[in-house]
Amino acid sequence: xxxxxxxxxxxxxxxxxxxxxxxxxxxxxxxxxxxxxxxxxxxxxxxxxxxxxxxxxxxxxxxxxxxxxxxxxxxxxxxxxxxxxxxxxxxxxxxxxxxxxxxxxxxxxxxxxxxxxxxxxxxxxxxxxxxxxxxxxxxxxxxxxxxxxxxxxxxxxxxxxxxxxxxxxxxxxxxxxxxxxxxxxxxxxxxxxxxxxxxxxxxxxxxxxxxxxxxxxxxxxxxxxxxxxxxxxxxxxxxxxxxxxxxxxxxxxxx
Amino acid sequence: xxxxxxxxxxxxxxxxxxxxxxxxxxxxxxxxxxxxxxxxxxxxxxxxxxxxxxxxxxxxxxxxxxxxxxxxxxxxxxxxxxxxxxxxxxxxxxxxxxxxxxxxxxxxxxxxxxxxxxxxxxxxxxxxxxxxxxxxxxxxxxxxxxxxxxxxxxxxxxxxxxxxxxxxxxxxxxxxxxxxxxxxxxxxxxxxxxxxxxxxxxxxxxxxxxxxxxxxxxxxxxxxxxxxxxxxxxxxxxxxxxxxxxxxxxxxxxxxxxxxxxxxxxxxxxxxxxxxxxxxxxxxxxxxxxxxxxxxxxxxxxxxxxxxxxxxxxxxxxxxxxxxxxxxxxxxxxxxxxxxxxxxxxxxxxxxxxxxxxxxxxxxxxxxxxxxxxxxxxxxxxxxxxxxxxxxxxxxxxxxxxxxxxxxxxxxxxxxxxxxxxxxxxxxxxxxxxxxxxxxxxxxxxxxxxxxxxxxxxxxxxxxxxxxxxxxxxxxxxxx
Numbered sequence: 001x002x003x004x005x006x007x008x009x010x011x012x013x014x015x016x017x018x019x020x021x022x023x024x025x026x027x028x029x030x031x032x033x034x035x036x037x038x039x040x041x042x043x044x045x046x047x048x049x050x051x052x053x054x055x056x057x058x059x060x061x062x063x064x065x066x067x068x069x070x071x072x073x074x075x076x077x078x079x080x081x082x083x084x085x086x087x088x089x090x091x092x093x094x095x096x097x098x099x100x101x102x103x104x105x106x107x108x109x110x111x112x113x114x115x116x117x118x119x120x121x122x123x124x125x126x127x128x129x130x131x132x133x134x135x136x137x138x139x140x141x142x143x144x145x146x147x148x149x150x151x152x153x154x155x156x157x158x159x160x161x162x163x164x165x166x167x168x169x170x171x172x173x174x175x176x177x178x179x180x181x182x183x184x185x186x187x188x189x190x191x192x193x194x195x196x197x198x199x200x201x202x203x204x205x206x207x208x209x210x211x212x213x214x215x216x217x218x219x220x221x222x223x224x225x226x227x228x229x230x231x232x233x234x235x236x237x238x239x240x241x242x243x244x245x246x247x248x249x250x251x252x253x254x255x
Numbered sequence: 256x257x258x259x260x261x262x263x264x265x266x267x268x269x270x271x272x273x274x275x276x277x278x279x280x281x282x283x284x285x286x287x288x289x290x291x292x293x294x295x296x297x298x299x300x301x302x303x304x305x306x307x308x309x310x311x312x313x314x315x316x317x318x319x320x321x322x323x324x325x326x327x328x329x330x331x332x333x334x335x336x337x338x339x340x341x342x343x344x345x346x347x348x349x350x351x352x353x354x355x356x357x358x359x360x361x362x363x364x365x366x367x368x369x370x371x372x373x374x375x376x377x378x379x380x381x382x383x384x385x386x387x388x389x390x391x392x393x394x395x396x397x398x399x400x401x402x403x404x405x406x407x408x409x410x411x412x413x414x415x416x417x418x419x420x421x422x423x424x425x426x427x428x429x430x431x432x433x434x435x436x437x438x439x440x441x442x443x444x445x446x447x448x449x450x451x452x453x454x455x456x457x458x459x460x461x462x463x464x465x466x467x468x469x470x471x472x473x474x475x476x477x478x479x480x481x482x483x484x485x486x487x488x489x490x491x492x493x494x495x496x497x498x499x500x501x502x503x504x505x506x507x508x509x510x511x512x513x514x515x516x517x518x519x520x521x522x523x524x525x526x527x528x529x530x531x532x533x534x535x536x537x538x539x540x541x542x543x544x545x546x547x548x549x550x551x552x553x554x555x556x557x558x559x560x561x562x563x564x565x566x567x568x569x570x571x572x573x574x575x576x577x578x579x580x581x582x583x584x585x586x587x588x589x590x591x592x593x594x595x596x597x598x599x600x601x602x603x604x605x606x607x608x609x610x611x612x613x614x615x616x617x618x619x620x621x622x623x624x625x626x627x628x629x630x631x632x633x634x635x636x637x638x639x640x641x642x643x644x645x646x647x648x649x650x651x652x653x654x655x656x657x658x659x660x661x662x663x664x665x666x667x668x669x670x671x672x673x674x675x676x677x678x679x680x681x682x683x684x685x686x687x688x689x690x691x692x693x694x695x696x697x698x699x700x701x702x703x704x705x706x707x708x709x710x711x712x713x714x715x716x717x718x719x720x721x722x723x724x725x726x727x728x729x730x731x732x733x734x735x
Contacts, residue, residue: 181310183312188448188449249301250301254304
């Protein structure tokens with residue numbers, strides 16, 4: 001009982017011993033639980049993969065930037081004191097104007113006309129330049145940034161151009177469908193083929209090529225004939241004319 | 256020690272919860288069908304045409320040329336006409352063809368050869384057939400020498416001026432119809448890859464022989480060549496084909512020689528040999544038999560244990576298994592296998608009224624298919640195993656219906672009135688072996704006759720043409 005300080009310090013105290021042991025045990029438990037956790041996660045990811053993500057039917061969204069700072073609400077202007085309107089000076093009618101010589105006036109008026117025409121033309125040129133600049137700016141603006149808390153049009157086709165586009169595609173499909181005369185004996189076999197078609201700006205078929213054959217020459221011939229008979233289709237809207245003429249439309253019979 | 260254990264347990268539980276939260280699956284968006292994809296980016300514009308509206312192909316079928324000696328074959332005209340009629344009827348029923356009226360022909364076919372010009376200097380010209388819009392042209396010549404009939408028949412695709420099928424058939428004059436049916440099957444196979452069903456036969460119970468007896472008859476699919484195969488002078492019913500078309504099973508009320516009592520016993524009859532034997536003669540009903548797709552066993556309804564239930568027996572009649580058992584005294588009847596032999600459809604009144612059920616071939620997994628109507632019976636699978644046809648009772652008559660094998664998409668096929676103004680009974684439907692036609696009995700003419708129609712109920716055609724009664728027709732495969 002009567003242990004000196006030194007002795008106490010020297011001898012490992014029973015209390016210290018116990019905490020050290022507990023500490024060691026705790027470390028082991030912790031390590032083993034961590035190991036178990038990592039093992040289970042690894043095993044899960046190797047052997048039990050979750051369902052694959054479905055990418056089809058993705059929708060296109062615009063990335064939205066942070067919103068601008070809204071301008072501070074305008075403060076009400078201080079009320080202006082009501083001032084009396086200044087007295088209106090009554091003008092006396094001017095004396096009769098002296099008559100001007102006509103001949104001199106003609107030259108002057110012609111010169112004035114010329115001047116005016118020149119100015120008009122200059123204004124026209126200015127107008128043209130301004131419009132060009134605006135058009136360029138609009139094209140640049142297509143790559144503009146969309147900011148949050150501001151309703152913007154996005155980059156999807158919208159409004160009239162989307163309606164035009166959808167109407168055109170529907171018209172083309174309808175025309176081809178009406179010209180597609182498939183005999184019953186060919187329809188039995190679940191045949192599938194794809195044709196690339198290009199149309200000019202009047203809707204005439206200018207190019208057709210079998211991209212994916214159905215494996216049955218009669219069926220391939222039948223769908224090429226359908227395209228041939230469908231021409232001319234509806235004229236494409238301006239915005240699509242280039243794409244339709246160069247890249248064309250891929251038509252799947254039946255899909 | 257206890258403390259560390261507790262800590263460890265809590266820790267692992269926490270980890271477990273975290274792991275499960277991590278596993279939360281993202282729901283898959285249901286795909287929205289698009290008929291035409293819009294180009295929202297300058298990538299390929301794509302149009303899906305979808306299924307085309309189909310049309311029947313126009314066929315020019317001129318009369319067949321006789322190339323024999325009329326002096327030796329005085330009936331040559333009727334031979335040619337018979338061949339012609341059988342082929343034309345087969346091709347019409349196939350629903351692929353429409354025949355051009357001979358008055359529209361531009362060529363006098365009796366003066367032109369059956370091969371095209373210039374191969375044959377006197378041959379026909381494709382141009383003359385293109386002009387009338389023919390897609391196919393069938394030219395044939397036949398000759399009879401003694402009792403031998405030979406037919407040479409060429410089918411051309413007119414727009415492309417190519418031969419689709421060139422065939423020569425020879426046989427006895429008595430097999431004239433068989434020759435014609437064989438050609439029809441071959442033509443369909445050449446065009447679609449699948450043989451037609453024109454060499455198939457129908458087995459049916461009928462009262463043709465009078466005296467209120469019902470005997471079993473076999474006939475060609477088109478109602479001709481009717482052959483009586485039973486003479487029990489009693490009531491024989493519910494016949495069924497073996498999958499290879501060589502045997503027929505049927506039930507007949509026959510008298511026991513010793514006890515003089517009658518019982519509905521199951522018989523098997525072999526067509527080629529005429530052999531007949533008793534298969535199942537258990538007490539009560541031995542009826543509604545149906546062969547398994549491998550032909551090695553039969554399903555049938557036995558009532559020996561009180562209620563009619565579905566049993567499986569082998570072709571010798573030995574019991575294999577009892578497949579249904581009530582419940583509560585319900586009757587389970589009219590069993591039929593799916594084409595792959597894995598499922599059985601049957602009719603059961605366990606819900607109170609007869610409805611269509613399916614179960615596994617071993618008897619478990621019983622599922623109710625029909626919930627509509629008051630009395631649905633006689634189910635039959637389509638050859639592709641995707642549809643079931645059955646007869647459904649409505650108010651005062653049966654009509655033929657089809658549905659998917661899961662019970663969805665029910666479609667009514669028949670709806671006809673009798674001469675007396677009442678609705679006709681349309682019952683016992685079955686599919687053709689190629690799955691393109693339905694056959695059923697209908698009393699719309701006043702007596703129960705056999706009819707066929709397309710799968711949507713269009714083009715209904717009467718097969719038997721008399722005032723006898725025919726019951727429960729079953730349609731075989733092509734019997735070569």
